[in-house]
Amino acid sequence: xEVLARLEGGLTVRRxxxxxxxxxxxxxxxxxxxxxxxxxxxxxxxxxxxYEAAFAEIxxxxxxxxxxxxxxxxxxxxxxxxxxxxxxxxxxxxRAQLEAVHISGSRRGRGYGALLVGWAVEEARRRxxxxxxxxxxxxxxxxxxxxxxxxxxxxxxxxxxxxxCRR
Numbered sequence: 001x002e003v004l005a006r007l008e009g010g011l012t013v014r015r016x017x018x019x020x021x022x023x024x025x026x027x028x029x030x031x032x033x034x035x036x037x038x039x040x041x042x043x044x045x046x047x048x049x050x051y052e053a054a055f056a057e058i059x060x061x062x063x064x065x066x067x068x069x070x071x072x073x074x075x076x077x078x079x080x081x082x083x084x085x086x087x088x089x090x091x092x093x094x095r096a097q098l099e100a101v102h103i104s105g106s107r108r109g110r111g112y113g114a115l116l117v118g119w120a121v122e123e124a125r126r127r128x129x130x131x132x133x134x135x136x137x138x139x140x141x142x143x144x145x146x147x148x149x150x151x152x153x154x155x156x157x158x159x160x161x162x163x164x165c166r167r
Contacts, residue, residue: 010072096124098134
């Protein structure tokens, strides 16, 4: 187990392993927006093959880091993916993209999200990034307040086009 950080309250941040996929998929699936996109258990999420393929691709590329936030007993209670993006803008400033930030619904309100995102910001600094960015679905108003409370500003408007390309 590759522990990346030990945080207050007995929490650890560690690199995700393939055997963590059921727990990570469950965290994603408990989110209503993710569930509506097909990440709900019973709607194919119990078929881990597409997640296994994505995990292998993420894990093989050093520009990407998928992590688990675990309590002292080892229970996975959060996850996020940090991706370092080279960029010509801002005089070649590297960007850290945070993706799939999820904290277990039963653990929200305990400061776990702030600790995990705070760790990710420091990891981005360590990786020589000058900017951290993320997107959040427009319906997630609680998440937007949370990110703004952390000092992450809604400075841009994001656009996406669903290509529905599955592995």
